[in-house]
Structures are given as structure tokens and as C-alpha cells.
Amino acid sequence: MNYYNQHPKFYVAVDCIIFGFNEDEISLLLLKRNFQPAMGEWSIMGGFVQEDESADDAAKRVLHELTGLEDVYMEQVGAFGDISRDPGERVISLAYYALININDYDHKLVKEHNAFWINIKEIPPLIFDHNEMVEKARKRMQARASTRPIGFNLLPKLFTLSQLQSLYEAIYDEELDKRNFRKRVAEMDFIEKTDKIDKMGSKRGAALYQFNDKAYRKDPKFKL
Amino acid sequence: MNYYNQHPKFYVAVDCIIFGFNEDEISLLLLKRNFQPAMGEWSIMGGFVQEDESADDAAKRVLHELTGLEDVYMEQVGAFGDISRDPGERVISLAYYALININDYDHKLVKEHNAFWINIKEIPPLIFDHNEMVEKARKRMQARASTRPIGFNLLPKLFTLSQLQSLYEAIYDEELDKRNFRKRVAEMDFIEKTDKIDKMGSKRGAALYQFNDKAYRKDPKFKL
DNA sequence: TCAAAAGTGTTAAGTTTACACCCATGA
DNA sequence: TCATGGGTGTAAACTTAACACTTTTGA
Numbered sequence: 001m002n003y004y005n006q007h008p009k010f011y012v013a014v015d016c017i018i019f020g021f022n023e024d025e026i027s028l029l030l031l032k033r034n035f036q037p038a039m040g041e042w043s044i045m046g047g048f049v050q051e052d053e054s055a056d057d058a059a060k061r062v063l064h065e066l067t068g069l070e071d072v073y074m075e076q077v078g079a080f081g082d083i084s085r086d087p088g089e090r091v092i093s094l095a096y097y098a099l100i101n102i103n104d105y106d107h108k109l110v111k112e113h114n115a116f117w118i119n120i121k122e123i124p125p126l127i128f129d130h131n132e133m134v135e136k137a138r139k140r141m142q143a144r145a146s147t148r149p150i151g152f153n154l155l156p157k158l159f160t161l162s163q164l165q166s167l168y169e170a171i172y173d174e175e176l177d178k179r180n181f182r183k184r185v186a187e188m189d190f191i192e193k194t195d196k197i198d199k200m201g202s203k204r205g206a207a208l209y210q211f212n213d214k215a216y217r218k219d220p221k222f223k224l
Numbered sequence: 225m226n227y228y229n230q231h232p233k234f235y236v237a238v239d240c241i242i243f244g245f246n247e248d249e250i251s252l253l254l255l256k257r258n259f260q261p262a263m264g265e266w267s268i269m270g271g272f273v274q275e276d277e278s279a280d281d282a283a284k285r286v287l288h289e290l291t292g293l294e295d296v297y298m299e300q301v302g303a304f305g306d307i308s309r310d311p312g313e314r315v316i317s318l319a320y321y322a323l324i325n326i327n328d329y330d331h332k333l334v335k336e337h338n339a340f341w342i343n344i345k346e347i348p349p350l351i352f353d354h355n356e357m358v359e360k361a362r363k364r365m366q367a368r369a370s371t372r373p374i375g376f377n378l379l380p381k382l383f384t385l386s387q388l389q390s391l392y393e394a395i396y397d398e399e400l401d402k403r404n405f406r407k408r409v410a411e412m413d414f415i416e417k418t419d420k421i422d423k424m425g426s427k428r429g430a431a432l433y434q435f436n437d438k439a440y441r442k443d444p445k446f447k448l
Numbered sequence: 449t450c451a452a453a454a455g456t457g458t459t460a461a462g463t464t465t466a467c468a469c470c471c472a473t474g475a
Numbered sequence: 476t477c478a479t480g481g482g483t484g485t486a487a488a489c490t491t492a493a494c495a496c497t498t499t500t501g502a
Contacts, residue, residue: 245459385454386453401456402454402456403455403456403457406455406456407456411460425453425454426452426453426454427451427452427453427454428452428454428455429453429454430453430455431455
């Protein structure tokens with residue numbers, strides 16, 4: 001009997017709010033559960049923390065199990081610890097959000113998990129407190145995206161300024177002025193114009209840009 | 225054997241970063257541990273989540289055990305889940321910060337716990353990852369204080385504008401211009417001038433103000 | 449009478465917003 | 476040739492920052 005033994009232990013889960021961007025819209029990767037508990041209902045992807053992994057590692061693992069992706073931008077949203085948040089057992093859950101490039105995940109795994117991209121504006125009722133998690137993640141991501149260059153994680157390596165603007169319009173859920181937007185981008189030297197041209201999005205073609213993380217760290221001033 | 229049983233369980237702790245304001249300085253209530261583990265070292269106040277309480281309730285309980293206070297402003301900072309963050313046992317800890325009026329706590333309890341107010345600029349090395357928790361709490365509190373009227377929790381119900389300014393100077397760790405500060409305060413109708421005068425802080429006497437939460441909720445525009 | 453904190457407005461600088469047209473190209 | 480998205484500058488409105496002196500009173 002030592003100091004810790006007198007206290008109870010708990011299942012600890014991680015739940016993953018996975019953001020993607022496509023067709024000018026933010027979507028979440030949600031599971032239509034074909035497994036217990038709560039089979040048939042919608043949820044976000046989750047899993048239990050194991051003995052041999054940190055909470056952050058558990059979140060990475062869970063994301064990897066669904067998407068096949070590694071080295072993904074993730075941020076912890078918080079712990080959800082209400083007694084009956086999971087009606088099956090007492091489970092304390094740590095919510096994380098992830099930003100992934102929607103062109104770049106393992107479709108087979110996603111299919112196996114019966115997961116689907118759902119527009120952020122059309123999120124269905126989710127199990128447990130998952131809607132609350134999603135809402136909190138959305139707010140956090142939005143706040144973070146305005147002061148840190150995390151939005152690029154949702155885009156291909158090369159992107160047009162129209163894509164970037166439409167991404168930020170989706171994040172903020174408001175229209176932005178094209179000229180003002182481009183003026184601000186032009187001030188950030190770490191958003192670099194390449195000599196490549198995108199011919200998909202328009203007849204005329206649009207310059208492709210890239211985010212240079214090293215340049216950002218030299219002068220980390222970001223505001224969009 | 226059900227769905228959950230195959231997964232491990234963990235001790236879950238809550239740790240409480242307790243902010244106070246006195247003599248123009250922010251301080252934290254820290255424990256010089258006279259108990260195991262890590263006896264003799266400094267830590268923040270913590271405790272284990274119990275079966276019959278939510279994580280948030282556990283944080284409130286732990287704060288109450290040290291200060292005797294209830295209905296205190298608290299916010300969760302995040303979960304700390306590294307495998308060996310507590311070298312004694314695997315413990316996942318949820319950090320919370322609390323803002324209390326430093327004139328208004330149970331001195332006997334604090335003495336019993338061997339706790340002391342330590343200036344935020346002179347935080348000693350703390351056990352485990354507690355310095356990291358403190359740093360994260362400090363940043364979160366600072367960010368929150370600039371957009372939500374939470375600073376008032378650190379002041380008496382009645383306060384002078386000089387006190388309020390000096391509080392925000394301590395929170396931001398930078399000097400503020402007196403006239404600009406008062407101009408901004410004047411725009412917020414929920415910071416109400418009372419007809420009472422403080423005679424302690426100056427010979428001339430200064431008007432005492434109060435925060436009106438109901439008025440704030442009617443028009444919740446805050447920026448200091 | 450003087451030291452110490454309270455109180456009070458104006459101007460310049462900087463930032464943000466609003467706004468409209470020409471360009472290049474493929475269909 | 477025309478419809479579509481790409482690309483560009485300026486002026487007004489607003490916000491923020493800088494700044495100095497008078498008042499009151501207890502010691």
C-alpha cells in the first residue's frame with residue numbers, strides 16, 4: 001500500500017476532431033459507428049490511452065489508425081471528465097483536433113472505419129459529449145488559425161491565393177476582401193510565390209504559393 | 225468481459241494553479257511539500273479525481289481543501305499525460321487555474337498545507353511538469369484576461385482604477401498609459417463607479433468601482 | 449508646504465476597411 | 476467573343492499611442 005493506491009483509476013480515452021478542407025468548405029471526418037457502444041450513431045474517432053504511450057502519442061496513434069497519416073498538426077483541446085459522459089463506464093476523455101490535407105489520407109482505412117467527411121455546418125448529433133468537443137475544437141482552431149500559420153496544414157504544399165483566401169473564409173465563416181487579403185499575405189515573407197502556375201482553378205492560371213516554415217520562424221509575425 | 229475491460233486504467237489527478245494579486249504583483253499559492261512524494265520540494269496544489277466527482281468538481285474540491293473557497297473562477301488549462309511525468313506512478317493530470325481574491329482565503333488551511341504566496345516572477349523549480357503547467361496557465365490566463373472580464377476575480381468587490389490598472393499591468397507584465405486605460409474603462413458600462421471613496425491608497429482618495437456582471441452580459445464587449 | 453496619488457483631452461500615427469477595373473485564357 | 480477567375484492601389488474611417496498638467500490632502 002503506497003501513496004497512490006488509495007485512489008481510483010479511470011479509463012482515459014482520446015478523441016480526435018479531424019479537420020479537412022475541400023471545395024471551399026471545412027469538413028470533419030466522422031464515424032458512422034458499426035461497432036459498440038452506440039452502434040449506428042455518429043461519433044468522432046477515439047481510442048483508449050495505453051500504458052506504453054503518452055496521451056499525445058495516443059492521439060497520434062488514433063489519428064493514424066483512421067487516416068494512415070503521421071506527423072500531422074494536432075493540438076489538445078481539453079479534458080472531458082463528467083461522471084456519466086460515457087454511459088457505459090466512467091471514461092475521462094482528452095480531445096484533440098488534427099488538421100489534415102484532405103487529398104492525402106488512406107481511403108481504405110477510412111472506408112473500413114465507416115468514416116465520412118461531413119461539412120462542418122451539417123454536423124449531425126454525435127454520441128456522448130462529442131458535439132461539445134467539436135464545438136470547442138472549432139473555436140480553438142479558429143482562434144489559433146488567426147495568429148499561427150496552421151491553416152497551411154489543410155492545403156496542398158502548393159496553393160493559390162484564392163485557395164488560401166477561401167480556406168480562411170471557411171475557417172472564419174465570413175467573406176474576406178480579396179485585395180486586403182492579398183495585401184496582408186504579401187507582407188508575410190514566409191508565404192512564398194513559386195514559379196509554378198495552377199491551371200486547374202482558372203483559365204488564366206494562378207500563381208502557386210508555398211509556406212516556408214524556416215522563414216516563418218525567423219520572423220514569426222502572422223495575422224490573417 | 226465487455227468493451228472497456230481490455231484497456232488499462234490510470235490515476236487521474238487535478239493540479240491547481242492559484243493566482244492572487246497583491247502589492248501590484250501576481251503571485252501563486254505554492255506548496256512546500258511536507259508530505260510524500262517529493263517531500264521538501266515545491267509543487268502546485270493537487271489531488272486525485274474520485275469516482276463520485278467530475279474532473280471539474282475535483283478541481284473545485286482541491287482548491288477548496290487548500291483555500292476554503294467556493295464559487296471561484298476556474299478554467300481548465302489542459303491534460304498532461306506523459307508516461308513518466310510523475311516518476312512514482314503513471315498519473316495523468318488535468319491542470320486548472322483559479323483566480324482568487326488574496327484577502328479572502330482560509331489562512332489556517334494554507335498554513336496546514338505549508339503553502340506560500342510566491343511572486344510569479346520568482347517561481348522556484350517545481351516537481352514533475354508543474355513549471356510547464358504554470359507557464360501554460362499564465363499564458364492562458366493572460367489571453368483570457370484581455371478579452372473577458374475575469375481580472376475582477378483577483379480584486380476586492382470595490383476597487384480603484386489605479387488598482388485595476390496595476391492589476392492589468394501585472395497580468396500583461398507591461399506598463400499601461402493611465403489616460404488611455406481610463407478611457408477604455410469609461411467605455412465599459414459594466415465597470416461602475418460607486419459613490420464610495422478609498423482613503424487607504426492615497427491622501428486625496430480615489431473613487432471605488434465595481435464590476436456589474438449582469439450589465440456585462442447585456443453588452444459583453446470587453447478589451448483591456 | 450510639499451510629496452503622492454487622482455484625475456482629465458487632444459493630436460499624430462498606424463491600422464483597417466471599402467471599393468472597381470483590367471487581364472489572360474479556354475471554351 | 477465572352478465568361479471566369481486572377482490580379483492590382485487609394486482614400487476614408489477608425490483605432491491606438493503618445494503625451495503633461497492640475498487637484499486634493501495628510502504628514
